[in-house]
Amino acid sequence: DSGVTQTPKHLITATGQRVTLRCSPRSGDLSVYWYQQSLDQGLQFLIHYYNGEERAKGNILERFSAQQFPDLHSELNLSSLELGDSALYFCASSAFPGASYNEQFFGPGTRLTVL
Amino acid sequence: AQSVTQLGSHVSVSEGALVLLRCNYSSSVPPYLFWYVQYPNQGLQLLLKYTSAATLVKGINGFEAEFKKSETSFHLTKPSAHMSDAAEYFCAVSDGGSARQLTFGSGTQLTVLP
Helix, strand or coil: CCCCEEECCEEEECCCCCEEEEEECCCCCCEEEEEEEECCCEEEEEEEEECCEEEEECCCCCCEEEEECCCCCEEEEECCCCHHHCEEEEEEEECCCCCCCCCCEECCCEEEEEC | CCEEEEECCEEEEECCCCEEEEEEEECCCCCEEEEEEECCCCCEEEEEEECCCCCEEECHHHCEEEEECCCCEEEEEECCCCHHHCEEEEEEEECCCCCCCCEECCCEEEEEEC
């Protein structure tokens, strides 16, 4: 158990819909990262938040957005869903900037299926 | 920009045989390198990490990796494979900069044959 929790574990929805994925980081970690894992794209970095502020964006679509709340949990919002958005979405947390390297601890993921 | 190439999307070894999973990286700055393992229907678990302290890095479950700058490689090895090692393995690189996100390789599925 990494200490990172994600809900829900599975999500099935229809095209055009909007969903929210939730992540609670390890106790004390200020950084939250979101990754998408799909068969065709592999594991891709989406976005990084540190202590409530956006720090970096990766291959995140404009239909996707995220935020980190004062209690440090984070939500990833996916809207106007398409079939190709079906994937496993991981959240990871780290103690950045406490360490000079970036050891990230991953949650169990949310499997999103868009029908 | 940084990138990681994992050679061999599928590797099969016999139980008790040497495991060798290959990873080559590209980075414009001294990299931080990681190996993660993913078991079916689970998240990623850190096996080991290279942070410039030592070129030979020992991780969990008997795995180790050697950083070779001249070859831009960070191959993962285990002397004797166990059935429980069957999983997908990902090599990742971070530049250690302000963002510090991980760039992952495409993964190697390890099968251990009885």
